[in-house]
Amino acid sequence: MEFKEPIEQLIRDPRDFTRDIPFPPASELRIYDTSLRDGEQMPGIAYTPEQKYEICRKLSDIGVHIMDVGFPAVSQDERQSLQLIMQGKRKGEIRGDLDVVVMCRSNAKDIDATLRALDDIDVAPGDVTFFVFTSGSDLHMKYKIGKTLLAREGKSESEWLELPLSFYRTANIRMQCDAIRYARGKGVRFVEFGGEDGSRGDVDYFIELFREGIKAGGTRPSWPDTVGCLTPEATRWFCSRIVAALPPDIPLLNHFHNDYGLATINCITSLACGFKAFTVTANGYGERAGNVPLHQVMTALRVLYGVEIPGFKYEKLRELARFMESMSGFPIEAHEPIIGANVFSHESGIHTHAMLIDPRMYEAVPARLVGGQMQFIFGKHSGLAVIDSTLRKHESRLAAAGVKVDDSLSKRVLEEVKRVREERARTGHVADIVTRYYDDMRRLGLTEDDVIRIAEGLGSSTAAAV
Incomplete structure (x- = not known):
């Protein structure tokens, strides 16, 4: 419908409240997808190398910039996945500028194993980014990798519990930096680095870890909320301090989990503080409650914050969702924002009557933007207006069957629709x-x-x- 007044005069634009947020330029933001690694760690998901290749093709096509492919050193399947993806880049089936990330722990043994795996499939060390990771919280440093740090420092395991946290912090930075230097010395050009459980660690320690890692040759620091425990307020507190402490040309990466349903807003908050790369997974798949859902953060950034990342194909989000469901075996909820089967469906009589006037009455997410289409569902809550509109839409078909559309028919059809739906509800x-x-x-x-x-x-x- 054409309104007499401008739409901006009739409804408040949500971007009125977000225009002044100092996001980095949209052209500098990088979408980092970890569907093939963190997403696959969701219990019950297991992709074949061929499936991983097809997933990577889809994500490359939709516009992600960075792809985490996991640990090629751990299995033949992982190596085959990487090989297929790198061959796809050479053939042009996957974008040539897609940054492919392989992972290893912060030790020479893991790095060498990864280098051998790359050599086996004819991939040069400089053709991929190495994510060399360690621990970031005192809990993890002392009680998860503490014995490893003791061995590196020539200490006895009998000292494990007695040594102060400061020992483990220093040893951990030394291990991280040694690993970065070792990788760079082996021909690795790009080294992502960071420590697990960063959100439960000390921010000043993380800043030191990042500074020393950059000096050692690290190129992309990664700060994770591994257990998904941060609020937006805590995210702002951490991220603003990290950004202020590091050179502005350093592309900081965030990584949020969704244990409290806050991953998307935490990710956006981090970007508002100056982070330039953000991890996501298709459909939000991942460990426990999953990761930042690609569809949520991309649509929210564009519609609510006015941040449109160049080259991203928003209109393919729902198509991607259906594809990922078929690959993973995990359907997403019908009311999942943006991509759920019901998010552009309407049944309530009051709503459908208004939607017949204009979809903007009850849709804040433009359906066409994400490849969706408004539809009406008929049932217990339907009203007369939507039934009448539907019958008149198909009036020629009904006329061919000898049926005349009038108010009486619309009322009788509505009564029958409600009866049938209630009968179905009783079947169990x-x-x-x-x-x-x-x-x-x-x-x-x-x-x-x-x-x-x-x-x-x-x-x-x-x-x-x-």
Whole structure:
């Protein structure tokens, strides 16, 4: 509908409240997708090398800049995945400027294993970015990798619990920097680095870790909220201090998890503080509650904050979502923002009546922007206006069947629609769908009982052989 007044006069633009936020230039922001590594760590998901290649093609096409492909040193499948992706870049099926990231821990053994894996598939060390990671919180430094740090420093394990946190902090920085220098010395041009559990660590320590890592040759510091515990307020507190302490040309990377449903707003808050790269996963897949959903952060940045990242194909977000569902076996919720099956669907009579006037009545996310289309669902809450509109839309078809559309027919159709929907509700089929869904989810991975039964079978066969 054409309104008499400008739309800006009729409704408040959400960007009125965000225009002055000092985001980095949109052309400098980098979308870092970790669907093939962090996304695959979601229990029940396991991609083949061929599937990883197709996923990478889709993400390259939609416009991500950086792709985390995981640990090529750990298995033949991981190496094959990387090989296919690098071949795809050479053939032009994957963008040549896609930054491919491989991961390894902060030690020469892991780096050498990764270099051998690259050599096996004819990939030069300078053709990929190495993510060399360590721990970032005192909890992780002392109690997760503490014995490793003791061995590096020539200390006995008997000193593990008695040595102060300062020992582990110093040893950890030394280990990180030695690994960065070692990788650079082996021909690696780009080294991403950082420590797990950064959001529960000391910000001054992380700044020191980053400064020393940059001196050692690191090129992209990564700061993670590994357990998804940050609020936007805490994110702003941490990120503003980190940005202020480092040179402005350093491309800081954030990494948020979604344990409290705050990953998207934390990611945006971090960018508002000056971070320039942000990790996401397609459909938000990932460990526990998942990662920053690509569809949420990209659409929110554009529609709510006016930040449109050049080259990104927003209109393919829903297509990508369906593709990822088919690859992973995990359907997303019908009411998932942006990409859910129901987000552009309307049933309520009051809503549908207004939507017939103009979709902007009840849609703040433009459906076409993300490849969606408004639709009406007919049921218990439907009103007469949407039934009448639908019948008149198909009036020629009904006329061919000898049916005349009038007010009486619309009322009778509405009554029948409500009756049929209520009858379906009494059958219990919805509960059956939910039960089957959870049964299928359980079958995607093996249970503890499955593992014990495997052990019993293997143990029995070994005993019989003896």
